Each structure stands twice: as structure tokens, then as C-alpha cells.
Amino acid sequence: MSSPRPATPLASGSFFDLGDERGVLRISIAVTLLISALGIGFGLISGSYSIVFDGVYSLMDASMSLLSLVVVNLIASHTVSKDLPRKLAERFSMGFWHLEPMVLGLNGTLLMGVAVYALVNAVASLLAGGRHLEFGWAIVYATLTVIACTAIAIVEARANRRIRSEFVRLDVRGWIMSAGITAALLVAFVAGYSVQGTEWQWISPYIDPAALALVCVLIIPLPVSTIRRALADIFLVTPTDLKAHVEKVAQDFVGKHGFLSYRAYVARVGRSRDIELYFIVPPDRPARRIEEWDSLRDEIGEAIGGEGPDRWLTVVFTGDPEWAE
Template identity: 55%
Template sequence: MLAHYFNPRTEQGVLRLSILVTIVLGGFGIAFGLLASSSAIIFDGIYDLTDAGMTFLALLVSKLIAASSTGNTVKSKLTEHFTMGFWHLEPIVLGFNGTLLLGSALYALVNAVDSFLDGGRRLELNYALIFTLISLVCTLSMALFASKANQSIRSELLALDAKSWFISTALSIAWFVAFTFGMIIEGTYLDWMVPYIDPAVLAIVCLVVIPLPISNIRQAVADILLVTPADLKKHVDEVAQKVVERYGFIAYRAYVARVGRGRQIELYFIVPMSWPAKRLEEWDELRDQISEAIGEDTPDRWLTIVFTTDLEWAE
């Protein structure tokens, strides 16, 4: 049962395991952060719990997309209201996830600077090091696991999740080095530096983390705004132009958009009015040929091909 629920060969199985580990690690982070009087570790715990919430949303979206793409969606009010699928929810979740993580890092950076200017805070380094070691093992293991699983699954949600685990690994390494240094200098002539270790390392980590979600936010905004992907548009134009030249159509109009993992393509071919009538089976056969030429006939492709003599229907 557990092996099926956390199946590493499925997007949903990997996301479920990621949520479980993140929640446990986040709880440990907040608890050890309070014991160690470390705002950096508390931030790590809050960061993990926030990421777990976003991963849970990603899991829900993944289940909706998978259900609608395979045609096994249970008839309900929800699916009746989303007859064109749930692909558009993916960039919304990715964008919200990236924005929330970016906001958390900015807020933590402000707190770190404020704490540094206020004289810092002395840590319980034993508790800090114990948690850091636990965190390092867990985050690195999950980062490698999610990254390897996504080599065959190829999911943007898993790619973002793996990136989040690598970010957490970087945080753990930075804190381990900093806290080890603090333990070494504690009680020496450099002891005055110990209170500044926590805010300093938190500020440095935030500066590293802040740029990372920006690319995901940018891509999510482009998907939400239905910005046409240049490479896909070029490919569709090449296929459509060859069809026009081969069959003698007057012109074509192509509309292409990327929405999360979904690819939406609408093709309109302008047919000469003087053409003799064709059977519907012949038009369908031509559609099949165009579809094959475009390629990537997966459940995540929404392809519409229309033949009309009226240009207004295509514009």
C-alpha cells in the first residue's frame, strides 16, 4: 500500500513523499530553532512548511490534470466547470509557489539585517549542529531522489520540487559550516563573533535563495498570459506552410500557447471556394496527417484543426 502511495515512478508518488518529509523536517526545524535560539533554523522550518503547502497544491493540480488527460475524470460540478482541462492551474501554482518563497526569503533577509544591527543573538550550538546534520542528510537525499525520478517523469512540478530540495541542501551546508565555526571560536578571543553568526548566515543564504524562484515566476507569468512560445510557433508554422503548399490552400492562421505542461494549438486553413466537395472522412484523414506532422501527440496537447472558406472564422 505504502509502495503504491509513494511510487517513485509517478509524479504524484514523488510529491506525496516530498510533502511527508518536508512536514517532518519543518516541524523539527521549528522545534530545534527554538531550542537553539536560532532565527536561521526557525526560518528553515517555516520555509519547509511553506514549501510543503505549495507541494500539496501541486499534488492536487497533478491529480486533476492526470484525471482530465486520461478521460477518467469523474463527472462532477468541478469538471463540468473546467471542460477545457486543468492545465491553467499549473502555472498559477508554480507562480504562487515561487512568489511565496521569494517573499519569505526577503522577509527573512530584513529580519537578519535587523538582528545583525541589534547586536545579534547567542546560540545553543549543540542543538543547532544536531538539527543541521539531520537536515543535511534528509534534504540531500530528497534532492537526489526527486531529481532522479524526474529524469523519466519530466514534470515541471517535480523539477521545481527538486530545486527546492537543492536549495534546502545549500541552506543546511551553509548553516553546518557556520555553526561549526561558531563552536570552534566559542570561548576564544573571537567569541564576540558568535552572536553574529546566526543573522549573518541567514542573510547570506537569503541572498542566494532570492534569485532562484525568479525564473519560475517569469515562466508562470508567461504561461498565465498565454505568451506564445517561439520554438513551438515556428514548428507549427513550418508544418502548416507545407500543408498549404502541398494541398493548394489559400492561407492558414496558427494560434499557439503553452499553459503549464499543456500545449494548445489552433490551426485554420483557408480553403478555395471553388474546391469540389470532400467527404468528412477525407477531411479527418488530412487532420490526422497534420497532427502526425506536428508530433508530440500526448494527453497534454490540445489540437484544433479547422478548414473554412471564410477568413473571418480564422481571425
């Protein structure tokens, strides 16, 4: 039997509400699109491939954030308000949690792929003798971007202390990455500007592709943990900590009520926790009223904890062990 799901309304507020997961993602998308436009524009003006890459990377990140926002809306609509079109609700009666790890995995894979492609181009540019660029425009862009990325990362991190969203946490990490990447570019551009008119001016054409290659080398491994976590959720790999907790609760419950044994099945899919518990009751146990069995279900649900719209708990009592296998 599934645990009851509170029918509280969706969080209301402004379109860019920092108290709501979707509001934070909307802010992130808006700022990302602005930075992307600046990056592509300044990159073309200054002739910097690294800045163009930064803009394209931001545009890709914004598209993934938009997809994340769609998934968050679907999850919230299904688990909280039930405000879904009838046909959609019928086709996805088990909810939309499974979309979350898919989006996170796709996000990490695409960002990694973009970085690998940019690294190949950077190496090719270095081998071809580098590329000249306008360092003044590049420095202006890098300064503005570092300030913007740092500010939005701080704002989102503070908001997520209460929201506790995996999407927002990943987004904060992305902003920190962007700030660090652009800060590295800023250092490179300042160095390139400072050597103009000196005996070291010959290195100027190599600064932009070298900075881009370094940035890509740093970026490529970062989404690995996100992809690994997403794949674990997609393949329903049992989380050891949750499994241990459920096993302990079930063992204590069996001993307290004199049942024969139990079977526990646990999975995590995105933000949801799927828990199925089967308790083997002695066949000669006297019959109980439905209210008594429901009371036992409430007891096990309280012992497991974490009741809410993202917990899917099924508790079954049977005298036949085959039903639990």
C-alpha cells in the same frame, strides 16, 4: 477539431510510487513536513533564528507541494480517466491546465516573500547586537538536514528522468536549494562552535543572523525564473520554439495540398500545448467527404507530433478567411 485523447487509466501503484508524479510529490511532502518539524524544534532549543526560518520555509514549501499535488490530481483526472464529479466537469470543461502556472507562480512569490521578511529580521538582529545560541544542537540539525535534502533530491531527480514533470523538476530544485542553504548554515555553526573560548568569541552572537541574512540574499532571486515562466503561461505568451515548429508544418502542409494560406495560434499553459490551425481552402475546390477531411487532420496532427492528453489541437478548413481571423 480536438485531437483524440487516450482513455488510459491513471497510474496505479503504492501511495509513494516513484514512477508516478503524484507519488513523488507525496514523498516530498512527507519528508518536508518531517524536516520542518525538526527545524522548528531544533531552532527553538538552540535559539537559532536561521534554523527556525529553515523550518518555516520548509513548512511553506510543503503546503505548496500539497497544492501542487491537488492540481496534478485534477489534471490527471480530467485528461486521462475523466473521473470527475459531473458538476466539476461541467464548470471546467476546458480542463485544469491553467491552474498549474498559477500554483507555480504563487509558490515562487510566497517563498520569495518569506525570504525577504527573514532578511529584514536578520538585519534588525545584527543591528541589535546579534543573538546567542547553542551551537551543538544547531550542528546536529544542520548535519541531519543536509543528508536528508541531498538524498531526496537525488531520488526525485532520478525519478523525474522518466516522469518529466515541471512540478517535480521545481521540487528537485527546491531540495537542492535547501541542501545548499543548510550546508552554509552548518559551516557557520561549526565556525561559531570553534571560536568558543578564544579571542574571537565576540563574533558568536552575530553568526546566526549573519548566516540567515546570507541565506536570504541567495534565496530571494532563485524563484524569479519560475515566476517569469508562470506569468508567461498565464498571459498566454506564445512560445517561440513551438510557434516556429507549427508554422513550418503548416507551410509544408499548405504547399503539399494546394491550399491558399493558413493561420496558426499557439499557446502554452502549464504542461498543455494549445494549437489552433485554420487552413484557407480555394472556394472552387471540389467537395470532399468527411473521411477525407479527417484524414487530413490526422496528417497534420502526426506532423506536429506530441499527441497525448496534454496536447489540445484544433484543425479547421474554411473557404472564408474571416473565420480564421
